[in-house]
Amino acid sequence: MSKSLEIESKSMLSKGDYKTLISAYKNIKKYKQINYYISSKEMMEKVKNYGLRIRQIGHFFELTLKVSEEVGKTEITQDIAGIFLTNLLYFGKFPDGEVKDYLVKNKVCDITKLQFIGMLKTIRKDIDFNGSKISIDKSKYNDTVDYEIECESSSPEKAEKDLKIFLEKYGISYQKSEHNKLARFLNTLN
Secondary structure: OEEEEEOEEEEEEOHHHHHHHHHHOOOOOOEEEEEEEEEOHHHHOOOOOEEEEEEEEOOEEEEEEEEEOOOOEEEEEEEEOHHHHHHHHHHOOOOOOHHHHHHHHOOOOOHHHOEEEEEEEEEEEEEEEOOEEEEEEEEEEOOEEEEEEEEEOOOHHHHHHHHHHHHHOOOOOOOEOOOOHHHHHHHOOO
């Protein structure tokens, strides 16, 4: 289990800008991650405060609860076996551990009503830049494809500054993402 504070700045990209960046970093290996989103009617009402997912990268699975803070988001993450994904998706059985304990203790939602609501697939490249981590993403969900760049850093100001400098280097304008991946995914459900 790990608990960390995620501080990032994000910008949407056009398909052309995405291609420019991907070709500039063609020597950096890309990888695929799949987010399986879990929610309930009760939790959907709190979507700005909480996000719950199982992320799969290869044969590795982790369960993550994101909790909005005044600055950034606290991420509570625990490694799980693939069988827990199956149990949750098909049988509604939520895995024991720190994420479940937090949800119950803080009365976030009734865990017996949590269910799989869909998945989002991302092809990602990570780049170290000026002490920050830049991620270039192409995401597919429902009938939607979008392109985004994220900069994770030690403060909101540094994340935004480094992202702007990085984009400027390629003549790409910063277009702050108003919605995270989960919110964009949820918008396609309505």
